[in-house]
Amino acid sequence: MSTHFRVTLQPSGHVLAVQPGESVLAAALRLGYDAPFACQQAACGICRGRVLSGTLIYEDDVKPYGLFEQEIADGYVLLCQAIPTSDAHVEWHDVRAPGEFAVKKISCAVQSLTALTDDTWRVLLQLPAHTRVDFHAGQYLQLHMPEPTGSGTTARAFSIASAPEQTDQLELHIRAVAEHTSAREVIRHLQTRSVVTIELPFGQCRLPNNDKPLLLLAGGTGFAPMKALIESSLARAETRALHLYWGAQTTTGLYWHRQLLNLAAQHPQLRYTPVLSHPDADWTGATGFPHLLAAAEHPDLNAFEVFVSGSEAMARAIYQNYLLRGVPEAQFHCDWIDLLRGQGAL
């Protein structure tokens, strides 16, 4: 029998291990989370959350005075008293894990938009003076844009390619192939606006608080968060080993290749292995799948903190393959996997 119930919070994707008989709020506080609450007696309603799946119950003597009848009918519960009796998904806003920063919405100037290849752009956003923006290397932001229909706004997620140690600007890498309409709209938006609205930080990927080596597996512009992780680790003068495997179809897709070779030459703890799936005729480097090459070169995979960034299909394939090879879930870091887990799809 399980010794705890897994309660997955939305929209954050945090997973709480709640002990039998424990309320969700009590578990969150025990685990060091910052969560909204006040009375802890089912009276104020500040800890309200909506049950999306699973079962939560109250002790017999608890009456949820802090909720309106309609809220109860809509599935809301008071999490200071609600006790899970199964794994569950609960919508509960403004909950932050230990060390997590508050999400901020800010306006910033589009400093430059540079073509890295025919279809990939490097975007630099200038942060407003005297505005502190906190995030962890490996996290992502959301760019807010008007809906194409003209009513309301929509948000597009992009990994941050610069390290948090660089405090005056944020860097993004955006691939916008001709048939990818929404990405083309983003580029058009950035080309026509001098100021844009962003919201950050999001995501659970970040440099771990240990000195384990990092295995960084990137596909295409999935390189962006890896660049932030590498630059942040070097800026902190960490000595941990960093091994980046960057997969692309051809050399054109390795848009930061020369800079990575230079960086690896300056920092012996950084190894860089480019891997092509459709190699150019004169390519003498590695070919195939980056994660299989990495597994062959590092039979001790579970000694690493593994970071994966690229397409959903790539993330799923590596997750399944690496768990079978003995990588613990806690050492596997990937936004796609967090998202799928949050949706109950894994």
Ligand code: FES
């Ligand atoms: S904290 Fe007041 S109702 Fe839960």
